Structure formats: structure tokens, C-alpha cells
Amino acid sequence: MFNPAKSRPNATNQFIHPFTQLAEVEDDGPNVIVSGKGVTVTDRDGRELLDGFAGLWCVNIGYGRSEVIEAAQRQMSKLPYASSFFGFANEPALQLAEELVRLSPESLQHVFFTLGGSDAVDSTLKTIRYFFNVTGRLEKKHVIGLERGYHGVSSTGAGLTGLTGCHRFFDVPLPNQHHIPSHYRYRSSYGVTDAEIISGSVAALETKVADLGGSEKVAAFFCEPVQGSGGVIVPPEGWLAAMRDACAKLDILFVVDEVITGFGRTGQLFACDWERVEPDLMIIAKGLTSGYSPMGAVLMNDEIYRALVDKVPRDLPFAHGFTYTGHPVSAAVALACLEIYERERLPENSKVVGAHLLNGLDALREHPWVGDVRGKGLLAAIELVANRETRESFDPRLNVSQLVRRKAYENGLIVRAFSDNIIGLAPPLVVGEGDIDQMLDRLTRAICAAQTDLREA
Ligand SMILES: Cc1ncc(COP(=O)(O)O)c(C=O)c1O
Structure with missing residues (x-):
């Protein structure tokens, strides 16, 4: 209720800006x-x-696209909200999941929707933890990312992010979060040729896994196909595929964060497509709805998904999700965006x-x-x-x-x-x-x- 006794706050500081001095x-x-x-x-x-x-x-x-605005309006009039909990669903979200599976790398078969990138990273980390727990690999807890990598700012994801500015005063990285040097050619710790950067990165990952006690202790490696917030750092051709292969050999999950690179940003629908890389999990957001409405997602392979279905007691639901998981308006927006990506x-x-x-x-x-x-x-x-x-x-x-x-x-x-x-x-x-x-x-x-x-x- 209106409270006349409350002093008028400074109009410039009621709103707290993210990532702002x-x-x-x-x-x-x-x-x-x-x-x-x-x-x-x-x-x-x-x-x-x-x-x-x-x-x-x-x-x-781009801004002001009437196709997307009309799709949102139509969906809002028809059904502005439907829960996805307890087996409920809505048509645009089901259709969007199907489209994303069709368009994404072959390995990815299932989609979990979030509200943006950070909660998609967080959902990925939780899903990985759950996957290894339900399949009896209880010690696979360490995760590795790249220095200068960015994976959002959730209370766990912020520690996987490899930017020290995101760590200071936030008590992250957590003890199970680790980083190897970036493939940053201009200020490289691996050398300057493509071959040196690729072999150096693979060796750094192998060494890190060994130092952490081997693959029984390490769950996953996360990377962006091009590092975004770390300063647009483009790896040499072949780097992503080499890291994918290294993870397979090391028996750790390979997670690609395509929050920026997805939906055409680098010249392919997904940056993984450049080298036909098939990750175990992929994180998307941003271009999914082109910012017209909030939405992100985690795509995962069938082995991980099947474990969520088959390896848990029948009376235990997958107890993760958000009120707005699979939001119908965002899903309708995303479908309209996908049409534009394809048509144009x-x-x-x-x-x-x-x-x-x-x-x-x-x-x-x-x-x-x-x-x-x-x-x-x-x-x-x-x-x-x-x-x-x-x-x-x-x-x-x-x-x-x-x-x-x-x-x-x-x-x-x-x-x-x-x-x-x-x-x-x-x-x-x-x-x-x-x-x-x-x-x-x-x-x-x-x-x-x-x-x-x-x-x-
Ligand atoms: C690669 C990457 N992952 C995750 C995120 C987090 O996404 P959001 O800001 O939607 O939480 C971002 C945001 O810029 C990002 O660039």
C-alpha cells in the first residue's frame, strides 16, 4: 500500500543494475x-x-519484428501460462523441444527449458550430479572449465565461470570447480601455432583430470565454442573437436555452452556445427528467443536422459524445474524466431x-x-x-x-x-x-x- 511516510528514494538507485559500477x-x-x-x-x-x-x-x-510480436500476442490471448510440472505441458513448448532436437547436433535428443542461460548452466550442473549419483558413480564431483570462460552467475555457475571479477567477494569457485588456461592466442600460455594451442589444451585437461584423482573423480568439462565475455576469444580450428575427443577418452562429460554462439552468431546455426562436434550436453539461451522473451534450455544425450527415467525409484519425480519451465509465450516466440533464422x-x-x-x-x-x-x-x-x-x-x-x-x-x-x-x-x-x-x-x-x-x- 502507498506509504506517505516513506521518503522518496533516489530515482537513480531503486533499480540495481547487474554488472555495473x-x-x-x-x-x-x-x-x-x-x-x-x-x-x-x-x-x-x-x-x-x-x-x-x-x-x-x-x-x-533485430528489433520490431512483427512476426514474433504477433506470435506472442496470439499465444498470450490463447493461453498465457501453463505449468510443465506434474506431467502438464503446452503445445508450443512440446513443438519447440521437437524442433530443437531436429536442429541441434545428432547426439542431443532431449530438452529441459529454463528462463535464461545462468539457470540453464545451473540445471546442467544439477543434472550431471544427479546422473552420476543415480548411476552409482558417487565420486564424480569435480568440474573443469576454462580460464576467461563465462557460464553465468548462479551461485554454482559463477564458480565455473573463469573470470576473477565474478568470483571476488562471492566465495567461489567452490572446491570442486577448476580451470585450465584459455586457448587465448594473443596472450597464450600454450604457444602460438594452432597445433601448439590444441595439444597444449588437451594436455592441460589430461593433467588436470589426473591431478584431481582421475576420471572416477571428474564429472565434466565445460566450454564455450568461442569465449564470449572473456573477450571474444576464438579457438583455432579443430580445438573444439579435439577437446570433445579428449573428454570421451577421459570418460568425462563434454558440455558446450552455446548461449552466445547458438542461433547463427558464428555463421552456423550452432558453433558445434563447424566441426560436427556432438556434445553430451548443450546450453542455449539468448538467440533462442532473440531476447524478445526470456528462455534458455539444456539439451542432453539419450544416455543421461534415460538414467533420469530408468535409474530412479518409480515414486521419485525428477524434482527440478521452475514455474516458468517451458513457458508457452516464450516457446511461441522461440518458434517464430526459428522460422526467421531459417527463412532469412x-x-x-x-x-x-x-x-x-x-x-x-x-x-x-x-x-x-x-x-x-x-x-x-x-x-x-x-x-x-x-x-x-x-x-x-x-x-x-x-x-x-x-x-x-x-x-x-x-x-x-x-x-x-x-x-x-x-x-x-x-x-x-x-x-x-x-x-x-x-x-x-x-x-x-x-x-x-x-x-x-x-x-x-
Ligand atoms: C556463454 C554464456 N553462458 C551463460 C550465460 C548466462 O546467461 P544469462 O545471462 O541469460 O543468465 C551467458 C550470458 O551472457 C553466456 O554468455
């Missing part, structure tokens, strides 16, 4: 986005911005226009700040350095990537500023080459403006 946003206020069309969004001040990051690398089909061949557009983007970013290498350029499809980054010869990083206190991000915004472009002075681009997959040229032009101006600011500071 809270003190900074209290001072500066938020950038409020009010509308979007195609690859452009408009903020509260009327400023039009090219969205070089598709929201949070999710609005793959968006994975192909991502490949072709992504090559144009990478070419354009390559030209930026002439700028003294640009140390590295990398990407796959419409997923790309540049790494800014203080010294290109030595690859020396900028002093973190200068906050160079945040400065470039702000300058880009002023120039009408949204980019992502990662830590370690990495700038990321992941525009909607409907983007054209002309839009990309404009984005590159605005990014170049932003970098130059940031350089001028620093010089004058």
Missing part, C-alpha cells in the same frame, strides 16, 4: 533505451544508436557480413592502440594495448575500454567494453554491410576521441 551509475544515471527498429535503438534523449551488441548479444533477428538464412548472413566486419576491423590494426583483432561470424573484438610491440596493457585505472564505449555512445554506436581493454561487437544478424561500415566509422571516431581525451588528461 553501482557508484558510477548513481552519479551519471542510466542510459535508458526506449525503442528499437532493425539494428537501431533510441534512447530517452532521442539519440539514435546503432546497436553493435544486439542488446546483450541476443537480439539476433541468418547464419549465412552472419558468415558473409561477419567476414566484412572482420575485414573492417583488420584495417583498424593501423591504429597504434589496436593490438589484436579477432572474431567469427558476427562475433568480434579488438584488444587495445598501450604498446603494440610488447603487447603491454593499459593501466587498468585509465579504464580505456569504458572510455571508448562512452565515446562510441556519443557517436551513435553501442559496443561492449570488456575488462582488459577489449571492445566487443555482436550486432543483430540482420545487419547489412552498409550498417557495418557505419559502425566501423563510428568506432574509429570513438577510439580517436578517447585517445585525444587521454592525451589531454
Whole structure:
């Protein structure tokens, strides 16, 4: 009820922003986005911005797609909600599960729906624990990820994430969570050739498993096909398949987190398709609904699913799930998105226009700040350095990537500023080459403006 005695709170801090310097946003206020069309969004001040990051690398089909909006409206009118607990279901969710099994790698046969990526990672970790427990392998508890990997921020998933910023003060990683070095070529601990990076990664995984007591103690290895939040780090060709094979040999589960890379982002529907990799489990979200409505999912192989069915007492339900598991409106949205991906061949557009983007970013290498350029499809980054010869990083206190991000915004472009002075681009997959040229032009101006600011500071 309205309470007149309650003092009016500061309008800028009622809402707590995720992954934001809270003190900074209290001072500066938020950038409020009010509308979007195609690859452009408009903020509260009327400023039009090219969205070089598709929201949070999710609005793959672009903004304002009437097919999706109408599908959501139709579903809301017909049936806004149905539980999936206790054997209930709804038609769009059943149909979506069938479609996802049809479209995903051969090994994946069953789907568990969540609300987003973090709870899909969490559901995966719980399912793995349950699978090994019900099949009598009670000591398989350790999980291994990659340094710089990102697997969301649930209370368990945050520890599997290999970014130290997600660990500090949160008491993770947990004692059963471990990391091996990333395949990060620009700052490699394995060497620089493809062969060195692949054999080094496989050896690191083998050593880690051995150090943890062998395969009887290790449950799974998790990775993204391209590391996203770690700074868009693209592994050499053959890396994903080699890690898949290594996991099979080590008798541990191979889990691919395609939350960013799924649904055309790298130029195939799933990044696993590039090397015909068949994971034991796959995590998806973001592009599944293109951000129009929240939804994620875990896809799993038949062996794991059968254990959930056959290896438990008949009176014990699979006691995991959420009120909104298989939400009918999100499922209808996802089905409409899948149609668009297929009809408009968006994975192909991502490949072709992504090559144009990478070419354009390559030209930026002439700028003294640009140390590295990398990407796959419409997923790309540049790494800014203080010294290109030595690859020396900028002093973190200068906050160079945040400065470039702000300058880009002023120039009408949204980019992502990662830590370690990495700038990321992941525009909607409907983007054209002309839009990309404009984005590159605005990014170049932003970098130059940031350089001028620093010089004058
Ligand atoms: C690879 C990966 N996994 C998991 C997540 C977590 O997804 P969500 O933010 O929907 O919880 C993300 C989010 O960016 C991600 O990039």
C-alpha cells in the first residue's frame, strides 16, 4: 500500500543494475533505451544508436519484428501460462523441444527449458550430479572449465565461470570447480601455432583430470565454442573437436555452452556445427528467443536422459524445474524466431557480413592502440594495448575500454567494453554491410576521441 511516510528514494538507485559500477551509475544515471527498429535503438534523449551488441548479444533477428510480436500476442490471448510440472505441458513448448532436437547436433535428443542461460548452466550442473549419483558413480564431483570462460552467475555457475571479477567477494569457485588456461592466442600460455594451442589444451585437461584423482573423480568439462565475455576469444580450428575427443577418452562429460554462439552468431546455426562436434550436453539461451522473451534450455544425450527415467525409484519425480519451465509465450516466440533464422538464412548472413566486419576491423590494426583483432561470424573484438610491440596493457585505472564505449555512445554506436581493454561487437544478424561500415566509422571516431581525451588528461 502507498506509504506517505516513506521518503522518496533516489530515482537513480531503486533499480540495481547487474554488472555495473553501482557508484558510477548513481552519479551519471542510466542510459535508458526506449525503442528499437532493425539494428537501431533510441534512447530517452532521442539519440539514435546503432546497436553493435544486439542488446546483450541476443537480439539476433533485430528489433520490431512483427512476426514474433504477433506470435506472442496470439499465444498470450490463447493461453498465457501453463505449468510443465506434474506431467502438464503446452503445445508450443512440446513443438519447440521437437524442433530443437531436429536442429541441434545428432547426439542431443532431449530438452529441459529454463528462463535464461545462468539457470540453464545451473540445471546442467544439477543434472550431471544427479546422473552420476543415480548411476552409482558417487565420486564424480569435480568440474573443469576454462580460464576467461563465462557460464553465468548462479551461485554454482559463477564458480565455473573463469573470470576473477565474478568470483571476488562471492566465495567461489567452490572446491570442486577448476580451470585450465584459455586457448587465448594473443596472450597464450600454450604457444602460438594452432597445433601448439590444441595439444597444449588437451594436455592441460589430461593433467588436470589426473591431478584431481582421475576420471572416477571428474564429472565434466565445460566450454564455450568461442569465449564470449572473456573477450571474444576464438579457438583455432579443430580445438573444439579435439577437446570433445579428449573428454570421451577421459570418460568425462563434454558440455558446450552455446548461449552466445547458438542461433547463427558464428555463421552456423550452432558453433558445434563447424566441426560436427556432438556434445553430451548443450546450453542455449539468448538467440533462442532473440531476447524478445526470456528462455534458455539444456539439451542432453539419450544416455543421461534415460538414467533420469530408468535409474530412479518409480515414486521419485525428477524434482527440478521452475514455474516458468517451458513457458508457452516464450516457446511461441522461440518458434517464430526459428522460422526467421531459417527463412532469412541468418547464419549465412552472419558468415558473409561477419567476414566484412572482420575485414573492417583488420584495417583498424593501423591504429597504434589496436593490438589484436579477432572474431567469427558476427562475433568480434579488438584488444587495445598501450604498446603494440610488447603487447603491454593499459593501466587498468585509465579504464580505456569504458572510455571508448562512452565515446562510441556519443557517436551513435553501442559496443561492449570488456575488462582488459577489449571492445566487443555482436550486432543483430540482420545487419547489412552498409550498417557495418557505419559502425566501423563510428568506432574509429570513438577510439580517436578517447585517445585525444587521454592525451589531454
Ligand atoms: C556463454 C554464456 N553462458 C551463460 C550465460 C548466462 O546467461 P544469462 O545471462 O541469460 O543468465 C551467458 C550470458 O551472457 C553466456 O554468455
